[in-house]
Each structure stands twice: as structure tokens, then as C-alpha cells.
Amino acid sequence: QIAGVSACVRRVTTAGSHIQSAPPSVLMQKDEGDGSASAPQKTFNCFNICPELVETLHSQNIIHPTAVQMQAILKILKGCNILCAAETGSGKTLAYLLPIINRLQEEPFTDSERNIxxxxxxxxxxxxxxxxxxxxxxxxxxxxxxxxxxxxxQGEMPATVREGTFRNFQKGNVDWPICRE
Ligand SMILES: Nc1ncnc2c1ncn2[C@@H]1O[C@H](COP(=O)(O)OP(=O)(O)OP(=O)(O)O)[C@@H](O)[C@H]1O
Structure with missing residues (x-):
């Protein structure tokens, strides 16, 4: 079981309900550290995640982690619980998905053991x-x-109902469900 990944991702939009589709955070991309404007941008290799995952990202032209990814990924990989809020389009989705995916591929299991x-x-x-x-x-x-x-x-949902629903998920033969509230 993966424990401890409790990334709360909140959409931050501009006034009203308009959702900005700002380009990803190359705009936010700066290495906070040595203060040097010419410091090379880091790549996803800096997280020590599996090379195939980095290659897959590269094939999608996702080369440099955004600012929020730089901050969140390391912490989640270390097992911290995090609450992450950043503007829309800043790369939050991959910030929490990559550590999960990396962990799942680290612990492969056979079909007979398949479990959420x-x-x-x-x-x-x-x-x-x-x-x-x-x-x-x-x-x-x-x-x-x-x-x-x-x-x-919902908070008031009886634990038995919640557990029953998750048990049903397991019949679906998936590593991880994505649920809507
Ligand atoms: N490091 C990166 N480099 C380049 N593109 C990226 C990077 N990370 C994410 N993207 C791309 O940027 C776009 C926006 O990212 P994403 O949807 O994760 O943002 P978000 O912060 O989760 O937005 P929202 O708050 O709207 O859910 C996506 O198309 C995604 O593929």
C-alpha cells in the first residue's frame, strides 16, 4: 500500500470561474538556490526517479520540472504529506502523480496479487x-x-459503505482508481 501521499490539489483560478490556461510554469521556472541567472535548469533526473519515467516525460517534451514540481516531488518521494496550492497550469498534477507512479513501478506485482x-x-x-x-x-x-x-x-459516509466501494474497485483489476467526490 502506498501511504502518506496526501497531496491536496486545489485549482486556483482568476476572478469568477474562468479557468486560465496559462502555459506551464516555465514562467515560474527558476532554480532557487544559487541565485545565478545562468544556472542550468534541472531535469527530472534530479529526483532519482526511474529512467523510463523520465524518458516518457521527455517524449512529451516535459524536460524541466516546474517550480511547484521542484518543491513537491522531493517531499512526496520522501514520504511527507503535503498540501500544495499553486496557480492553474503550474504543473500540480504531475507533481503528485510522478511520485505515485514511481513508487508503483518500484514495487511490481503479479496479476494474481493485483490490488489497489x-x-x-x-x-x-x-x-x-x-x-x-x-x-x-x-x-x-x-x-x-x-x-x-x-x-x-462524504464525511458521513459509513466506513462499511466506503470499504465496500473500494473492494468493488479491486475487482476491476486496476492499480489505482481515480475517484470523483
Ligand atoms: N515540467 C513541465 N514542463 C512542461 N510542461 C509541463 C510540465 N509539467 C506539466 N506540464 C504541462 O503543463 C500543462 C498544465 O499542467 P497541469 O495540468 O499539471 O497544471 P495544474 O497546476 O495541475 O493545473 P490545474 O490547477 O488547472 O489542474 C499540462 O499540459 C502539462 O502536461
């Missing part, structure tokens, strides 16, 4: 589909499977 090992919960169906699409594009080359399930997760 990670769960992503998001607040809308649209977001569930977006996250699934990103997650699939990055994890498929590593042989990981995921599914989308819609279920209402």
Missing part, C-alpha cells in the same frame, strides 16, 4: 478525466493500469 495501491480523489468528473488522461499517458509505458470510478465520498 493508490487512490486519487478529485472534486469533479471533468478533473477525474483530465487526471486520468495525464496519469495514463505517463504510466502506461510502465505497464500500470488505472481506472476511473465515480463515487460520492
Amino acid at each position: 495501491r493508490a487512490v486519487v480523489i478529485v472534486p469533479s468528473q471533468e478533473l477525474a478525466e483530465q487526471v486520468t488522461s495525464v496519469a495514463r499517458s505517463v504510466s502506461k509505458p510502465l505497464g500500470l493500469e488505472m481506472g476511473v470510478r465515480h463515487m460520492r465520498l
Whole structure:
């Protein structure tokens, strides 16, 4: 089981409900550290994640981690629980997906053992589909499977109902479901 990844991802939009599609955070990309303007940008290799994952990112032209990815990925890889808030388009989705995917591929298991090992919960169906699409594009080359399930997760939901729903997920033969609230 993957424990400790509790990345709360919050959409930060401009006034009203308009969602900006700002280009990813090359704009936010700066190495905070040595203060040198000419310091080379880091690549995803700096996280020591599996080379195939880095290659997959490269094939999608995702070469340099954004500012929020630089901060979040290391902490999640270390097992910290994090709360991450950053503007839309800043790369939060991969910031929490990459450590999960890296961990899943580190601990391969056979079909007979197949079990849910990670769960992503998001607040809308649209977001569930977006996250699934990103997650699939990055994890498929590593042989990981995921599914989308819609279920209402509410504080007052009886634990037995919640557990029953997750048990049903397991029949679907997926490594990790992405649920909508
Ligand atoms: N390091 C990166 N380099 C280049 N492109 C990136 C990088 N990280 C993410 N992207 C791309 O930037 C776009 C926006 O990223 P993403 O959707 O993760 O942002 P977000 O912060 O989760 O946005 P939202 O708050 O709207 O969910 C996506 O197309 C994604 O593939």
C-alpha cells in the first residue's frame, strides 16, 4: 500500500470561474538556490526517479520540472504529506502523480496479487478525466493500469459503505482508481 501521499490539489483560478490556461510554469521556472541567472535548469533526473519515467516525460517534451514540481516531488518521494496550492497550469498534477507512479513501478506485482495501491480523489468528473488522461499517458509505458470510478465520498459516509466501494474497485483489476467526490 502506498501511504502518506496526501497531496491536496486545489485549482486556483482568476476572478469568477474562468479557468486560465496559462502555459506551464516555465514562467515560474527558476532554480532557487544559487541565485545565478545562468544556472542550468534541472531535469527530472534530479529526483532519482526511474529512467523510463523520465524518458516518457521527455517524449512529451516535459524536460524541466516546474517550480511547484521542484518543491513537491522531493517531499512526496520522501514520504511527507503535503498540501500544495499553486496557480492553474503550474504543473500540480504531475507533481503528485510522478511520485505515485514511481513508487508503483518500484514495487511490481503479479496479476494474481493485483490490488489497489493508490487512490486519487478529485472534486469533479471533468478533473477525474483530465487526471486520468495525464496519469495514463505517463504510466502506461510502465505497464500500470488505472481506472476511473465515480463515487460520492462524504464525511458521513459509513466506513462499511466506503470499504465496500473500494473492494468493488479491486475487482476491476486496476492499480489505482481515480475517484470523483
Ligand atoms: N515540467 C513541465 N514542463 C512542461 N510542461 C509541463 C510540465 N509539467 C506539466 N506540464 C504541462 O503543463 C500543462 C498544465 O499542467 P497541469 O495540468 O499539471 O497544471 P495544474 O497546476 O495541475 O493545473 P490545474 O490547477 O488547472 O489542474 C499540462 O499540459 C502539462 O502536461
